[in-house]
Structures are given as C-alpha cells and as structure tokens.
Amino acid sequence: MKYMTTYDMMESARNTNEWLGATARAMASYPAFALSMNPALPLMAAWGEVTERTFGRMVVKPDWGIRSIPGAQGQDHLVDAVPVVERPFGDLVQFQVRRRAPMARKVMLVAPMSGHYATLLRSTVASLLPDCDVYVTDWHNARDIPVSAGKFDVEDYTLYLVDFLRHLGPDTHVIAVCQPVPLTLAAVAYLAGEEPAAQPRSMTLIGGPVDPDAAATEVTDFGRRVTMGQLEQLAIQRVGFKYKGAGRLVYPGLLQLQSFISMNAERHSKAFSEQIMRAARGESSDHDAHNRFYDEYLAVMDMTAEFYLSTVERIFKNREIARNCFTVAGKAVDFGAITNVAVKVVEGANDDISAPGQCLAALDLLTNLPDEKKASHLEPGAGHYGIFAGKSWRLNIRPLVLNFIDANSAAPAKSRSPRVVAG
Known part of the structure; x- marks a missing residue:
C-alpha cells in the first residue's frame, strides 16, 4: 500500500x-x-x-480556542499560544497569560502523538492555566513536513522531550498523557544519566502503556496478532501530491480514524x-x-511511518520500556538512574485503551527512587478520556495532581547516588 x-x-x-x-x-x-x-x-x-x-x-487542525482566563482580582487575562522551541516535527508551546506574574507551578504537558492533535488536551490546558504556567508539546502533522526534514521515530521523540526539558529548566513538573508516558519516562531517565541537573521536579503519568502486557486490551491484542511486515503493508502509505510532505511514508490519520470509529461503531x-x-x-x-x-x-493527523512502526515494535511487541532495555542514540536508558524525581501514576478503572496496571508498571522500574517519592491513584468509574479531560479529571484528579506538584516543588537537597541492588 x-x-x-x-x-x-x-x-x-x-x-x-x-x-x-x-x-x-x-x-x-x-x-x-x-x-x-x-x-x-x-x-x-x-x-x-x-x-x-x-x-x-478531518483535514483541519482545530484551534486552541483559549482566549482568556479570569484573574485573581476579577479581571480577565488574555492568553496567547506562543512557540518557545520550534522543531520540524513539533514545537514547545507556551500559553502566555498577559499581565500575570510567573506562577509558582510550571507544567510541561506532554501531548500524545497518536492520530489526534495536541488540542485534544484543550480542556486540560484550560483547567491548569489559572494555577500554573503551562507549556504543551504541539506535534506537527507528518503530511505537512517535507521529506528533506528527515526521519522521526521513538528515539527522536524522546530527544525532543529532552530538549524541551532542558529549555524549561529543573523547576518543571511534567504531566504526560497516554501514548507519551513511556517515552516521557525514558526522556527523564536519559537526563538522569546524562544531565542530572536538568531533570524535572516531578512527573505525573496518566494512562500510558509502560507495560502493555500488564493488562490486555483490544490495542495490545492487535499488537500481538499482527506481524511488523503485515502492519507495514497494511497501514503505511506515502503522502500524496496535495501536501508539502509528498512522498513521505506515514501512517495516515484517516486510517487511524477508521480504527477509532470501528472500536465503537x-x-x-x-x-x-x-x-x-x-x-x-x-x-x-x-x-x-x-x-x-x-x-x-x-480532526486527525498523519504520523511518520518510522514513529508508528517503532512504537508498535519497541514499546508493545518487544516491551523495551517495561524490560528496562530501551536505548536512545546508542545509549542505554536506565530507569534506575531516576532518584530524585517524584512520580505519580494515574489510571482509570474503566480505561479500555491503557488498562489499569499498564501505567502502574512505571513505579516498579524506578528501583532507586524512594517510596515517599512514588504515588498512584486509580480513579473509579473513569474511562480513558475522563482521566485527563472529563469529569473525573475536573473533580478528583486535577486537585490531586496540583497537590502532588506542590508537595514536590522544592529542589532536592543533594543528588542521591543510586543504591546497588543485589542481583
């Protein structure tokens, strides 16, 4: 195809x-x-x-639509979405609130690259803006990226996150939603090994497939049934002449949308x-x-073929994150190197995409992180969407996340040396 x-x-x-x-x-x-x-x-x-x-x-990128937020004194503050780091495959966008002093909480929201635009997190951003300075990873539609820009796979994605975190500095709190959870974990572990001072204060991991085998879903079952050759043959196409990325190999958004709809036809x-x-x-x-x-x-977007295929092969089939054998740019990423970053896992009891247990597996990988810096929350009755944008997020999860950020905002007294674990 x-x-x-x-x-x-x-x-x-x-x-x-x-x-x-x-x-x-x-x-x-x-x-x-x-x-x-x-x-x-x-x-x-x-x-x-x-x-x-x-x-x-289906071919229109939605607008963020966040024009203003109420201020503490009753006035409205206008909001501008401004790219602060620009890259060919994605930007780091800051939601600048006019006439407001920098907030104590600085949050980097890692949006999924799974067929939808980052605007899927619009309500999440809007709910955080009154209390935080918010930055979002805004991934680009692969059909609009010329072939000359090169490839983009899971390692490139991870290195983008590393660059964004370096730009924001260590007083950052990361919230990763769904698909990017394992790669966000890898980015922080990479920094822990290469540049410990650039690590964020905390990570909140929401409904992501750290260990897809921890709980079966229709998504994981599909990953097991299909071979990589079959997947490449069935799912990968070249962008047509209408777009700037003509000739680029992609997993088309329209094909992904067909899969989304067929799950609940x-x-x-x-x-x-x-x-x-x-x-x-x-x-x-x-x-x-x-x-x-x-x-x-x-509103769907194309993913580069190498990103889609490497996600299926390395995250789902080979379980490189779950087995702590993931590499980035030829360097092994060791999750045991994370010793100071507080980590909270949030899952939905009724999540049929990343079922409970898949994201919780992250805490088992953090062998050298003290227990007091680990936390988890299972939201009763919540599905996949609800844990980051629905009623469950607004009423229960958001307050828990903000409290977790506040509890882990102080800089660590000193860097801990990883404990040696007997094999």
Missing part, C-alpha cells in the same frame, strides 16, 4: 463525501423547494449539513443519526455537544 495513489484515493473519497454533503445541503435548502412542504427536504439538508461538517473537519452511528434528526428539527447549533466533541475527534 506504500503508494501515493492509495493515499490520494483515500483523500479523494473524503473530499467527495464533503462535496456531496455540501451539495445536498445547498440543493435541499433552495428557497423554491420550501413551497412543496416535503418533509424529506429538511432531512436531506440536515444530512448534507452533518456530512459536510464531518468530512471537512454502533455508538458513533447512533450519535450521527441523532444529530441529523436534531439538525432537521432545527435544534442543532454550531457549538452544541455533538459538534464540540466530533470537531476534535474527527
């Missing part, structure tokens, strides 16, 4: 469906047809409206059917609950 034609055919199908939706909406909304009083016409216009929006959102089908009926009755709006969710959910 590694042909531009395949990629372009998929994009053509998306474009055609968007055009069909726009055409149906325009035709059924023609004023003269209103005289017929035909109930099928509003239904056709509603179908067109929902279809056009659905397929149009009945629920998504019902949601779109109900939205069409609401639109036909004139009850839908531009920012209703359906559109707020799906405008983000449907």
